[in-house]
Amino acid sequence: MKLHWSPRSPFVRKVMIAAHELGLTKRLDCVRTVVATTKPHLELMQENPLSKIPTLVLDDGTVIYDSAVILEYLDQLHDGPKLIPAALPERMTAQRRQALGDSFLDFLLLWRNERERDHPSQVHLATYAAKRKAILHALDREAGDLAATPFSVGHIAIGCALSYLDFRFAAEDWRGGHPHIAAWHAEFAARPSVRATEPVDDS
Ligand SMILES: N[C@@H](CCC(=O)N[C@@H](CS)C(=O)NCC(=O)O)C(=O)O
Numbered sequence: 667m668k669l670h671w672s673p674r675s676p677f678v679r680k681v682m683i684a685a686h687e688l689g690l691t692k693r694l695d696c697v698r699t700v701v702a703t704t705k706p707h708l709e710l711m712q713e714n715p716l717s718k719i720p721t722l723v724l725d726d727g728t729v730i731y732d733s734a735v736i737l738e739y740l741d742q743l744h745d746g747p748k749l750i751p752a753a754l755p756e757r758m759t760a761q762r763r764q765a766l767g768d769s770f771l772d773f774l775l776l777w778r779n780e781r782e783r784d785h786p787s788q789v790h791l792a793t794y795a796a797k798r799k800a801i802l803h804a805l806d807r808e809a810g811d812l813a814a815t816p817f818s819v820g821h822i823a824i825g826c827a828l829s830y831l832d833f834r835f836a837a838e839d840w841r842g843g844h845p846h847i848a849a850w851h852a853e854f855a856a857r858p859s860v861r862a863t864e865p866v867d868d869s
Pocket of ligand 1: 674675676677678701702703704716717718719720731732733734768775
């Protein structure tokens with residue numbers, strides 16, 4: 667399978683962490699694909715009109731995109747413990763956590779774009795800051811339950827979002843005032859699958 671990949675993308679990292687957890691890395695042919703919000707990638711758009719990574723191309727040519735959809739596909743390729751629980755309510759909780767982590771990442775990417783503009787919109791920056799505060803507060807409350815729940819797509823998405831704060835918002839101390847989720851993240855960061863997929867800024 668061909669994976670449109672980058673060492674900088676937190677959404678690609680979700681896929682790579684899942685592949686490591688599930689023992690599927692050897693089946694992925696990672697192709698470096700450079701995307702940018704302001705520059706459509708015409709070649710990639712033949713496979714994914716959204717011009718986004720991760721994009722997975724199966725051996726029969728089927729194209730799968732959006733990290734959540736790719737994770738669901740990978741989870742079907744093995745017989746071990748699943749990243750997406752089969753039954754409710756665990757399944758719904760894992761998916762809700764994945765939605766939280768993914769949406770957190772979505773606006774962190776927007777935030778980064780905004781702050782790099784010549785004249786950033788103060789309204790947007792203030793809104794992103796307010797959302798980050800609310801999300802970190804919610805995650806701190808949920809940290810104990812997260813730690814007590816089997817590793818899932820939700821853990822991957824939330825962990826990748828927090829790690830992205832370290833990668834692109836390093837000057838801001840997100841751990842301050844959030845000791846529970848900070849402790850959970852330290853455990854997440856120590857997993858072999860997470861250590862094997864540290865982001866690299868190769869720009
Ligand atoms: N919802 C998508 C988001 C993927 C995404 O935003 N990827 C970024 C890279 S981290 C991207 O491709 N950006 C290019 C663009 O926005 O045009 C997913 O979960 O895969």
